[in-house]
Amino acid sequence: MKILQVYRSEPNSDIKTLVGILNRDRDADEFYLNVENPDYDLLVSKIIAADKTVCWW
Amino acid sequence: MSADPNKFAIFVNSAQNMRHVVGIANAAEKAGKKPMVFFTYKAIHLTKDPRFKALAEMCGEENIAICADSYTCEGYDSVADIPAGLSVKQMRTQAFHGAQLEECGNYIVL
Amino acid sequence: METLKVYFLIANRMYGDGVRSGLGLAVENHYAFPVIMKGEFPPFSKYMSDNIAWVKDMEGQVYSCGAPAPDNCVDEEGDKLIAEISLEELGEAMRDADYIIPYGLPKQTNEPPPSCSAA
Numbered sequence: 460m461k462i463l464q465v466y467r468s469e470p471n472s473d474i475k476t477l478v479g480i481l482n483r484d485r486d487a488d489e490f491y492l493n494v495e496n497p498d499y500d501l502l503v504s505k506i507i508a509a510d511k512t513v514c515w516w
Numbered sequence: 517m518s519a520d521p522n523k524f525a526i527f528v529n530s531a532q533n534m535r536h537v538v539g540i541a542n543a544a545e546k547a548g549k550k551p552m553v554f555f556t557y558k559a560i561h562l563t564k565d566p567r568f569k570a571l572a573e574m575c576g577e578e579n580i581a582i583c584a585d586s587y588t589c590e591g592y593d594s595v596a597d598i599p600a601g602l603s604v605k606q607m608r609t610q611a612f613h614g615a616q617l618e619e620c621g622n623y624i625v626l
Numbered sequence: 627m628e629t630l631k632v633y634f635l636i637a638n639r640m641y642g643d644g645v646r647s648g649l650g651l652a653v654e655n656h657y658a659f660p661v662i663m664k665g666e667f668p669p670f671s672k673y674m675s676d677n678i679a680w681v682k683d684m685e686g687q688v689y690s691c692g693a694p695a696p697d698n699c700v701d702e703e704g705d706k707l708i709a710e711i712s713l714e715e716l717g718e719a720m721r722d723a724d725y726i727i728p729y730g731l732p733k734q735t736n737e738p739p740p741s742c743s744a745a
Contacts, residue, residue, distance in 0.1 A: 465624065467533070468732055473663065473692070473713060480717030481726075492536055499539035503524070503547050506622050511725075514625045516637055516732035518628070529647070530730045557643045558730070586643075610650020617630055617656070617725060625727045 463509035464489045465502070467516055474515050481513065524549040525620035527613055528559040533626040538567050540624060541574065551575050552620055554612045556583035559626075560590055563599035572601030581608040630724040633716075634660040639738070641730030642668025645688060649677050652684035659686055659723075661716060662708070665693030666733060675699050678707045691716050 462485045524544040541551040584594045584607035634644040648658035678688045688708050695708040
């Protein structure tokens with residue numbers, strides 16, 4: 460299963476723990492929205508490619 | 517109904533992500549996916565953003581809505597002050613979020 | 627219609643509305659699991675407590691992760707309506723989720739001033 464982790468802000472330790480468990484034995488990718496100019500085309504392509512997307516606070 | 521891989525849900529519930537909402541909706545459209553957007557809770561304030569009307573027009577009446585209860589709870593008039601770009605039919609309930617989950621093959625929360 | 631398992635993660639005291647949003651899916655015959663993180667509980671009005679009970683009636687559950695379940699949110703028998711779950715248990719449970727929805731904003735780093743309670 461392909462899982463995509465998207466971050467709206469810098470992930471804290473709780474998020475990192477949860478992501479570690481969710482990504483275990485899975486094909487995991489990530490994307491950071493908390494940058495000046497996010498590449499939305501790239502994000503959309505990653506979401507389309509993923510089976511599941513989690514967008515953290 | 518099984519989820520349509522050509523539909524792209526954006527579930528918006530906080531009021532600080534309008535640039536992401538617009539950026540992702542436009543990118544989805546460019547990628548050939550139909551955006552379906554729901555604004556609820558604090559996100560209904562984004563209906564006052566000048567970019568909202570163009571987003572509503574791009575999505576079309578069936579594919580963008582706001583939570584009428586949230587809009588009223590936040591002090592707006594859901595009868596006399598329908599947001600620019602929307603009709604009264606787009607003042608909806610959380611069932612619209614359910615429809616997003618059921619209909620869309622792609623999903624992001626903001 | 628496929629029944630979905632959906633987790634709502636609430637990390638900020640202002641976003642207890644995630645419970646209502648979860649209930650909105652529960653009444654559409656999905657399984658809703660709103661999770662209140664690190665004690666960021668909303669005020670337990672009758673409306674909020676009724677919603678938490680309703681989620682449970684619809685075979686979902688409101689959880690507290692990282693803080694004891696409050697004793698002022700109870701059913702008619704006095705039993706706690708909110709169940710406790712550890713971070714690790716939550717992660718394992720969410721591996722089976724159809725959707726994970728971090729709701730609203732992250733936790734504030736500063737303490738809210740007294741004027742916040744006027745709302």
